Amino acid sequence: MSSANAIVLLSGGLDSATVLAIARDRGHACHALSFDYGQRHRAELDAARQVATALGALAHRVMRIDLAQFGGSALTDPTLAVPTQGIEPGIPVTYVPARNTVMLSLALALAEVLGACDIFIGVNAVDYSGYPDCRPAYIEAFAAMANLATKAAVEGARMRIHAPLIDLTKSQIIRTGVALGVDFSLTVSCYQADSSGRACGLCDACRLRRAGFADAGIDDPTRYA
């Protein structure tokens, strides 16, 4: 068990809540970091705050990044429709350009300031294989870059990027979270949740989440609109 500081990227969704529980279970003092990157809904950030508190994060920071001014994603660009017709092949239009790279870079900055060497991210290569920045090779390349980028690395520390969900199915993630005491009713996964965090039940994220609870044999606590 280590009590070293760790940065945990926390979106307010099911996956990152589980990651926070895993980091805490490994004994880290967890600094949760969320981004307000121009999401079309804000319920996710409200969920992140509740999850951080419920899982005993030492701190929770929300950083605003105006990726919406770049455009290019259905999650930030109101002129693009969120798909509700099932999972399409290829890279989804809900892909936010370079999002994981931007979030990990800012986590790296915070890690350096706090003297932390551990960054946790809830990427998953199974359910979201259409996203290039959710693959193991990407995470390894980011870690290699991080170890050349920072003052800490130059001084002999080793930065570690942990992606503990990367090879898990949604049902395995849910079982892991439940075992670690995550209250999934606090989390919001829906791409178009309403202002009180109720899920649409129709978008890709809702479909994957609902199927995950069914596969896990666990009652789905999601609040649907």
Add this chain to the structure above:
Amino acid sequence: MSSANAIVLLSGGLDSATVLAIARDRGHACHALSFDYGQRHRAELDAARQVATALGALAHRVMRIDLAQFGGSALTDPTLAVPTQGIEPGIPVTYVPARNTVMLSLALALAEVLGACDIFIGVNAVDYSGYPDCRPAYIEAFAAMANLATKAAVEGARMRIHAPLIDLTKSQIIRTGVALGVDFSLTVSCYQADSSGRACGLCDACRLRRAGFADAGIDDPTRYA
């Protein structure tokens, strides 16, 4: 000559102005990107705007990133003093944690939205060897990561990170800029310039810049306070 879009990180200083001139000279349609990352002075951003216009950038975006909320650098933290006693060994306190990684990541996001494969950054390993994220190995590692991170890369495009100043001395950079028509009187390098962009003449950045003009045998157009 290519007319392909390129993203050029533009700080308003001498180096990045020269990089913009180089990217333009290579025939790129240049999208300048500046960051308001909580600098203690704002003259640098005013300078960036003037430089972008003077050098014919197609667009100039300024993105706010609140790195100051993390603390840890004399450039963003008012409780740390900017050194004026000459260059010290090791990593300067003016180092902003993971700054180049954060800026390149956001440039990568914009590149992806614009369909650009070229990103230009004015890092320099000669004068600023104390900064880990100014070394060639770091730039190569970032490019390797970028080529795994993006939709464009998955679809077969190749992202290129250009650091054309990386092996140049300050006087070589100045000569290059002058040859390409850069008006260095518009640029601000000083770590603590006043609100109208006048330089202190004392900080590390001022010392390096002044010595560069002297070495190049070119009149220093810097406005000193």
